[in-house]
Structures are given as C-alpha cells and as structure tokens.
Amino acid sequence: EAGVVQSPRYKIIEKKQPVAFWCNPISGHNTLYWYLQNLGQGPELLIRYENEEAVDDSQLPKDRFSAERLKGVDSTLKIQPAELGDSAVYLCASSQNARGRGSIGELFFGEGSRLTVL
C-alpha cells in the first residue's frame, strides 16, 4: 500500500515569493492534515480536512496561507507571499475515520516538504 506522498521534498525561495506544496493521502483516508514543524519542535496543526471540507483551520494564517482539497483526495497548501519565518517543514498526514481492524484513526505522515525562505 502506498503511503502519503508529498512534493516537493525541498524548496528554496526568496522572501515574498509564492510557494505551493502538494499532498496525496493514503487511498481511502477521509481525513487529511497539514502540519507545520519548526526545528526541534513537534508538529503543529495548520488545517484539517474531512473529505473536501476544511473542518479545522483555526491555526492557519489566512492572510498568507491557503489550502484546498478538491474532490476530497489530493491537497495543496500555498503560501503567498512567503516570509523568512515560514522556513520550516510542512508535513501532510492522513487517517481513516472507520474504526476496526485495529485502526483508531492514527496518523500516517508523508516525508514532509522542507521550505527555506531566504
């Protein structure tokens, strides 16, 4: 079974430039998460989708960040314009809502997209 796929793995841009990250969750996983991970810290939620609906975006800086999940599968996270403080790793994770077969909706993470803003 394929895992969560993210791209690009690494991105270096200058401040004020736009950047976009893409995530393809595990097939059948209804819930998709975008997390921000700063160096030496744990992941912090940016936005959570249930199918195509953003059900928790309270931590998403909406002045410069946007996200979408068309058709309830793939998702993109965009930053425009990027600031120096946005340098971090952006993690995508997915989980399935259905319980059973030992699942309690645990998160499965992609490898992350490391952003460096110069």
Place this chain on the structure above:
Amino acid sequence: AQSVTQLGSHVSVSEGALVLLRCNYSSSVPPYLFWYVQYPNQGLQLLLKYTSAATLVKGINGFEAEFKKSETSFHLTKPSAHMSDAAEYFCAVRRGNQFYFGTGTSLTVIP
C-alpha cells in the same frame, strides 16, 4: 486543554543499554496515546499506540510502552539500544480528531 509533556529534550544512552523516554499526558479520561519516531529528513512513523485494550503495548523495532493511569504516563522503553535507534521521538495524544504532540526527545546512541 489536552497536552502532552515529554521530559528531557535530549537523551543519550550507550549501545546495548536500556532506553527510557518519558511522556505524561493531562487528561481526566484515558485518551488514545501514540509514540512516533522521526529519522532525519523524514516524516513521522508510528511506533506504537495505546487503545485501552492492554496497558503494556508492544511496537515496532523492539519498543514498548506502558500506560499508567495513576501516573498519567506513557513512557517508551527498549531493553537494548541499537545505533539505528538514534532519532527524534514524539509522544502524542488524540481527542476526537485532534492530535496533540509533545516537543520531542532526541535520542543519541553512543557506540
């Protein structure tokens, strides 16, 4: 508010020694608990999970964790450290569809 505390941001052990990484959660009701491992430049990988079925949970790579309600703890252990265990470890708690992560413990294994 739901929170997770990991005591010790850095832990060093000798190869072959016991690994003990500490995690305490704040909740009046036992939640779902998880340990994740993160190797350099990779995402988080699930090590093990507590679902209330058993207080001692066995995970991958020889790790296990014991849920202690009286101490609100879920410490991660491994009897004998291997060089490949060097990584960042995160404890997490789930309430509904919200996950809360600790700040992580960096494990160094000394040859």
